Every structure is written in structure tokens, then in C-alpha cells.
Amino acid sequence: MSEIEIGRLGYLGLLLTALVLWMFVQHRGRLVQKLQHLTAWGLIFLAAIAAIGLWDDIRHTVSPQQSVFADQGRIELPRAPDGHYYLTLQINGSPIRFVVDTGASGMVLTRQDAERVGIALDDLAFHSSARTANGAVQTAPVRLANVALGPFEDRNLAAFVNGGEMDNSLLGMSYLQRFDRLEISGGKMVLERG
Structure with missing residues (x-):
């Protein structure tokens, strides 16, 4: 002072x-x-x-969270205050929070989330690229052994690790297309799968 x-x-x-x-x-x-x-x-x-x-x-604590209705095969996501929809998946047993991005083609993990699910960053080859709103970024293709959302479990899914900085992992259409129905209505995103 x-x-x-x-x-x-x-x-x-x-x-x-x-x-x-x-x-x-x-x-x-x-x-x-x-x-x-x-x-x-x-x-x-x-x-x-x-x-x-x-x-x-x-x-x-008080904001609405995703709801899983296993008996109906339905997931409901509330719209967050920032206008996005967020979904938490269990990847290789670790909870990873994604921003749902219907404009993205694949699942893209941040470097931090990739490490959390057991991917060794030193072993990755960032030889592919992706076009984003901020320009092109280098990505590394990976395989996710286990991806679970409530009663839905998928194995050996293709994904990418972003070589640049990203706030959240992105959940694109390669995962969302596994659902039979995707609807946005009344401030909720509803995913249904048989």
C-alpha cells in the first residue's frame, strides 16, 4: 500500500x-x-x-441438472443460463461434462478431460485438424473404451482430443445420432433411445 x-x-x-x-x-x-x-x-x-x-x-446446487428416465429410455437436459445444453457422460468410469454441439460432427475432448479418462497425451499424434469458429485446430484421433449415459452404454467410440485450448469438451453428432429422437422444446433438450 x-x-x-x-x-x-x-x-x-x-x-x-x-x-x-x-x-x-x-x-x-x-x-x-x-x-x-x-x-x-x-x-x-x-x-x-x-x-x-x-x-x-x-x-x-440449485440449478436444474440432467435427468435420466431409464425406464422410458429418455434423458432431459435443462438449458443452462448461458443458453447451452450440458451433458455429463461417464467415460472409462470418469464423469466428463460436455457442451452439446449439434454443429460439431464428432466428440472432442479437452486435453484435461482426456487425461482424466486415462488417455496419455504424450502418446497422441495431433495430425488431423478440425474447423472451428475460431479457425483450424490440430486434433488427435482416439478410441474411448466405454461411454455411459444412464442405462445407455457404448464401447469403442471414436473421438478426438483437441490440440488447442478449449473450455469444455464438445459432444457432437457422432454420439447424438445414436439416439432415436433429439428434441429441443420449452427450454429442455430431450434425447430418447430404445
């Missing part, structure tokens, strides 16, 4: 102290009531700070 910032902080502290003292001197008869109000406002302030700090955890 610079000397100017320390001076400003000291001035604000002195001003706050003067205001609090003036309030107590002005309303001496109601000191207990003022302390109660001050305590209530302090607790409100602390609650607001805590809510802001925990917002990401709260949002993930």
Missing part, C-alpha cells in the same frame, strides 16, 4: 469513527436500540459478502 492509500484509509476510518460517535452522542437515550440496528446491518452485510463468495457453489 502506498502512503497516499494509507492516508486515504486513515481519513475514511477517522470519518467513520466521527459519524458513529456523533450518532451515539445525539441519541444517547436509545443506545441499546442503536446497537441492535448496527448489529443487524452488520449481519446483513456479512450475509451479502458470504452469498457473493459462495455464489458459484449455490448456483450449481
Whole structure:
């Protein structure tokens, strides 16, 4: 902290102290009531700070999640606040969150997700490429031993690992076409498979 910032902080502290003292001197008869109000406002302030700090955890807890109706062969995905649909698949036993991308032809894993499912990045050959909204990227073809979504399980699926930076893995049509029906309606994506 610079000397100017320390001076400003000291001035604000002195001003706050003067205001609090003036309030107590002005309303001496109601000191207990003022302390109660001050305590209530302090607790409100602390609650607001805590809510802001925990917002990401709260949002993930109360936001709707994908629903699997195994007996009906149906998966329902709520639209996320960012307008996308997200789906979590179990790949080789690890949960991987994908953004559903009907404009993508294949399944594309981020480097981090590829490592989580047991793919050794050092063994990959990034010799193929894919065209994205951000331009061409290098990709490496891989095979996923086991991909599960609720009661649906597929083996030995072709996928790619993106050689560049990506926020989320993409779930494209090579996987989505395994479903008999894909419908988007009322803020939900419904996938059905017999």
C-alpha cells in the first residue's frame, strides 16, 4: 500500500469513527436500540459478502441438472443460463461434462478431460485438424473404451482430443445420432433411445 492509500484509509476510518460517535452522542437515550440496528446491518452485510463468495457453489446446487428416465429410455437436459445444453457422460468410469454441439460432427475432448479418462497425451499424434469458429485446430484421433449415459452404454467410440485450448469438451453428432429422437422444446433438450 502506498502512503497516499494509507492516508486515504486513515481519513475514511477517522470519518467513520466521527459519524458513529456523533450518532451515539445525539441519541444517547436509545443506545441499546442503536446497537441492535448496527448489529443487524452488520449481519446483513456479512450475509451479502458470504452469498457473493459462495455464489458459484449455490448456483450449481440449485440449478436444474440432467435427468435420466431409464425406464422410458429418455434423458432431459435443462438449458443452462448461458443458453447451452450440458451433458455429463461417464467415460472409462470418469464423469466428463460436455457442451452439446449439434454443429460439431464428432466428440472432442479437452486435453484435461482426456487425461482424466486415462488417455496419455504424450502418446497422441495431433495430425488431423478440425474447423472451428475460431479457425483450424490440430486434433488427435482416439478410441474411448466405454461411454455411459444412464442405462445407455457404448464401447469403442471414436473421438478426438483437441490440440488447442478449449473450455469444455464438445459432444457432437457422432454420439447424438445414436439416439432415436433429439428434441429441443420449452427450454429442455430431450434425447430418447430404445
